[in-house]
Amino acid sequence: MSYTCLIVDDEPFARKLMEEYVAKVPELRLVQTCSSPLTAIEVLREQVVDILFLDINMPDITGIGLLKILQKKPLVVLTTAYSEYALEGYELDVADYLLKPITLERFLKSVEKVLNRLRKSAPAEVPVADSIARTEPPGPYIFVKDGTRLVKILLSEILYIEGLKDYVGIYTRDKKIVTLQTMKALETQLPESQFIRIHNSFIVAFAAIDAIDREKVQIGKAFLPVSDTYRKSFREFIEKHQVGG
Structure with a gap:
């Protein structure tokens, strides 16, 4: 748009x-x-x-x-x-x-x-049923600043996101982009049905999860911690997707 x-x-x-x-x-x-x-x-x-x-x-x-x-x-x-x-x-x-x-x-x-x-x-260009609360942004992508450029990232390519103080690192299938913004600001741009926060420093894409082992989530070769603060909401998220899937 x-x-x-x-x-x-x-x-x-x-x-x-x-x-x-x-x-x-x-x-x-x-x-x-x-x-x-x-x-x-x-x-x-x-x-x-x-x-x-x-x-x-x-x-x-x-x-x-x-x-x-x-x-x-x-x-x-x-x-x-x-x-x-x-x-x-x-x-x-x-x-x-x-x-x-x-x-x-x-x-x-x-x-x-x-x-x-x-x-x-902006008026939502999606069915009314999909326009309630915070769902998907206008299109399956977000724009983030990478140096002096604004880069489009497809949501389907995001594996997980790591908080780095005033920056966040966005890990995709083939690259990592570091952008100047907060985890909270970026989280509001992501659809709740596809992404879940598991730690103050990590947001993961549900589709990218390979395994869940006790207090860690495996995505490829990365093992990401699930903190006490987010353990309950993460478990409920997984259970909801298992029932719905």
Whole structure:
């Protein structure tokens, strides 16, 4: 699934940089770049825009002024060289605030934050029976940051996930990806019917389990511990799948 975005900045270099950054994210589709808020207003009247990358300091109308004019707002990421506008921007419920010069790493972090909000608010494109509580994300895959890239990982390829403080390691059939996020944040993106947490540091894919031996789960050559905290929920998960299978 892709999300549309609009870049509004009166500086040519800033617009070009943001265009290059947007092009690196597969889920983003750039509708247009505008050098003036007045042009942006016309675009927003004609186009459905999910994300607005908006500079604050511009002639005629500032970015803040544009936000106050718009009746229906996309998710807004403010961009500016002046940190004093941050508070006012957040009072207008912007999704994020990028301080220039904007690095690719900071941009990707902001985009992932915004995309998570959009994914959660998007209408489910699945049968009603599958749309209750937390089930599968919109498609059998997730996107995670790997260095400066956003990488698509098919859920069917994930064997297990290991928590590494502020990072997580995602083990698939042929590789390991280390990404900057918490176990809790990643867990919310995984369907409960397919993944189960067995330890503060481990989430496993049910389909990948080869054997369960006392307090350990075997997946391939890896033996992962089942902690006291998660032992009961893990046992109930296994029993449920045995009955349902």
